[in-house]
Amino acid sequence: MSTVPGRTSPTSASQRRDGRHAELRGTARERLLNAALAELRERGYEGSSLEAIARRAGLTRGAVYWNFHSKLELFVALLEQRVDGPARELMRLTETAPPETLTAGAVSHGLGRLVREQRDLIMLLFEYWALAVRDPNLRPSFNERQKLLRNALARALESRHAHTGVPLVYPAERLATAILALANGLAMTALAEPEAVSEQLLGEVLDLLYDGLAARASGAGSGRSRSTSSRAGRPSNSGRASDR
Known part of the structure; x- marks a missing residue:
């Protein structure tokens, strides 16, 4: 032609x-x-x-x-590229960082940055959740996404505790479910009331959570000893799981 x-x-x-x-x-x-x-x-x-x-x-x-x-496939691809991908990078940081490297603060700052940079998409994610709760046709894709994130975080937690030598005394999948719910809740609050959620808040709560796990793993006596040494400004023998 x-x-x-x-x-x-x-x-x-x-x-x-x-x-x-x-x-x-x-x-x-x-x-x-x-x-x-x-x-x-x-x-x-x-x-x-x-x-x-x-x-x-x-x-x-x-x-x-x-x-x-479909529109759903396009939306899920958008979430994967701009929300889930960066979230998995934060999980990989937890999974691969050297045992002596602190990770809770970096993860906390990473979540804060993600909420700031992807504000509109995070709001759409919450709309997606609300629709999936009501619509059985949307629910499987939403739950599959949650399952993938939960499994990735559970693997990261198991690997982190294996690297640091601090036994993980609570099921990794259940712990991952709770941490994801915490992160989602803080993100939702930050969208509506940003002054209430500092970028350090998630890291501080993770520190408290993992301190409890380390205390349970080490026994009540070790937990008291670690608390005393922390107040004195010295690391404990068992170490803080969140710092690992």
Whole structure:
């Protein structure tokens, strides 16, 4: 098929618009994710549509289905890239840091930064939770996401305690469930009342939580000894699990 110099053929224009042209395969997905966030921010999850997201991205509906099969899949991909991925990086910090490295404070600051940088998406995440509670069609995907995060955190906790030599005397999965609930609750509070939630708060609570775990692992006598040495400004023999 011949083309007029200086003009783009209908085929190549269509390829560029639907995102399947070789030069745009990588960018179409990112454009859709950015457009989805903007659309979801304005209209919420229920009020948004794939057609509106495609228009906002400057792509055809076919481009959306080339990359995502549904609005839910697109939303989950957005969460994975911008919330869950960074959250797992914080878990990996806990899992891989040397035993002598303090991690609770870094995790706490990381959560605070995530809430600040992804404020709109965190609010949409809470909308997703509210919808999943009411809608049995959304609930499986929400629960699967929670399960993946919970399992990742449980593995990180088990690895951390193995590295430090402080026995984990409470089931890792149940502990991970509680920590995720704590982080979600603090994030929700920070969105509405930011002055009530400092970036240190999660780390401080994790310190208290893990101090209790270390005391239980070491026995009541060791726990009292560690408390006394901490007041004196000296580390205890058993060590603080949260610092590990």
